[in-house]
Amino acid sequence: MLQVALLRQDPEAVKRKLSIKNFQEISLVDEIIQLDDERKSTQARFDEVQSKINAASKNIGALMAQGKKQEADTLKAEITALKPTLEPIKARYTEIEDTLFNKLVLLPNLPQDEVPAGKSADDNEIVRQNGETLLPAGGNQPHWDLIQSYELVDFETGAKITGRGFPVYTGQGAKFQRALIQYFLDFNTEAGYREFIPPFMVNEASAFATGQLPDKEGQMYHVTEDNFYLIPTAEVPVTNIYRDVILQQEELPLKLTAYSPCFRREAGSFGKDVRGLNRVHQFEKVEIIQITHPDKSNEAFQQMVTHVEKLLQSLELPYRILRLCGADMSFTSAVTYDFEVFSGAQERWLEVSSVSNFETYQANRLKCRFKNEAGKTQLVHTLNGSSLALPRIVAALLENNQTPVGIRIPQVLRPYFGKELITK
Structure with a gap:
């Protein structure tokens, strides 16, 4: 605010x-x-x-x-x-x-000076790109065909249990999902992020504090009797740990990470852009969050961008980083960089992470402050990023690593998955 x-x-x-x-x-x-x-x-x-x-x-x-x-x-x-x-x-x-x-509360956050003007995602700026955008050498099946032939995800059973957009991961698909989550958490904690397992539902005050309410009320699942909301990201409960808290300056920065399932009532349409894992209502994600001194938040932002970039490099995926234009940014963000990985089989870019600096916008709602050197209270800056969102990462890894004998597991994931290939 x-x-x-x-x-x-x-x-x-x-x-x-x-x-x-x-x-x-x-x-x-x-x-x-x-x-x-x-x-x-x-x-x-x-x-x-x-x-x-x-x-x-x-x-x-x-x-x-x-x-x-x-x-x-x-x-x-x-x-x-x-x-x-x-x-x-x-x-x-x-x-x-x-x-x-x-x-x-109706006013969005103000964009930083570097944010380009624009009317839509078409006006986002490419900051840098890494890797070649080529068709997979071992085949060009889209992930929705691969997960069926390798029996990794069961959409029909998920639809029976809950509804469209709630996948059931099975066998090697479930193990691959677990391997990715563990690797992402280890990657983050080794970089100094403290791990949390937060509640997966929040109250109205928490949803307001991080800016989900009133802006995204229609996108969240609402447990009406208790007035709780299923979280759209771990950012919401983890950032709210420090709601109504006055920190000491020497405690900053706080670096936090958490895994959570995420729930979003996105009204998916039909077509290849939302097929398979491209858009679902429940998915897994590992989040990183920083609470910083205002003078250090832009530096922290670049650190987080570099952190996510190194994570993508370790997965051996072609990626690009976009600076979002004003029209494509979230309500609460002052600056956002999106990370997209290239899906060779779909021949398109898939968003897998957003890193944002909210400056004091969330902190003002949270009433999260620190005592400066003069002993006066001052609002902190908050930042967050996906590290990473799994569905589209899984889609890209499957599509870009398909071979005649199976789906190759990137080197860094093999100790977590236990073998080099996903096989039929």
């Missing part, structure tokens, strides 16, 4: 930044500033009346001690007349604050 002070500092600059995200309700900036003005004037009126009451109350005692009862009674009458005026002023102040808050 943006801070009012930031809006007041340079309203026109804020509006320009919002337009880069294709945000349409630019007039909200002026409305919020006007409400803030009214809030301040209402507070001033309340303070003025309260000050008169306090001064009169103090003088009454002195007048009574001097035997000036009539003058004391006059002040008592003034206080009696003033006190009823406080409540409506207080009620109006509360009303203004509520309205101001409800409008503030």
